Amino acid sequence: MPIMLNLGKEILRISPKNSFEIESSTNGGRSWYHRYENRSSQGAFFDLALHGSEILATTEKGLFSSKNAGKSWYKRS
Numbered sequence: 001m002p003i004m005l006n007l008g009k010e011i012l013r014i015s016p017k018n019s020f021e022i023e024s025s026t027n028g029g030r031s032w033y034h035r036y037e038n039r040s041s042q043g044a045f046f047d048l049a050l051h052g053s054e055i056l057a058t059t060e061k062g063l064f065s066s067k068n069a070g071k072s073w074y075k076r077s
Contacts, residue, residue, distance in 0.1 A: 005048050005055065012048065012055070012070050019044040022070045035070050042073055 004013040011029055015021040020039045023032040043060035050056075055066045057073065064073040 003045075003048060005050055007050075007069060010069065014045040014048065019046070021045075024070070036073065038073070042075070 004011060009026060011025045012035065013023050013025075013032070015023050015032075018037070020037055020043070021034065022036040022045065024035040025032050041061070042057070042064045045057050045059050047058040048055060049058075051065075053067065055070055056076070057064045057066070061075075063076040065076050066073050
């Protein structure tokens with residue numbers, strides 16, 4: 001799985017400087033903006049995958065999903 005996803009008008013990635021953070025870009029990756037960070041709930045992000053309208057993330061605390069372009073994450077059971 002990649003650490004970067006193309007969502008059409010936006011690119012999402014795991015920050016190369018902080019694996020606890022998700023960043024977004026709307027200009028083809030020329031600049032990146034903070035999208036999400038939470039160290040306690042899911043830990044460090046390892047991989048991202050697009051599954052229909054949802055984003056899946058493999059983290060040090062398991063599998064998480066987001067249905068709002070990475071703004072919030074929920075534990076998958």
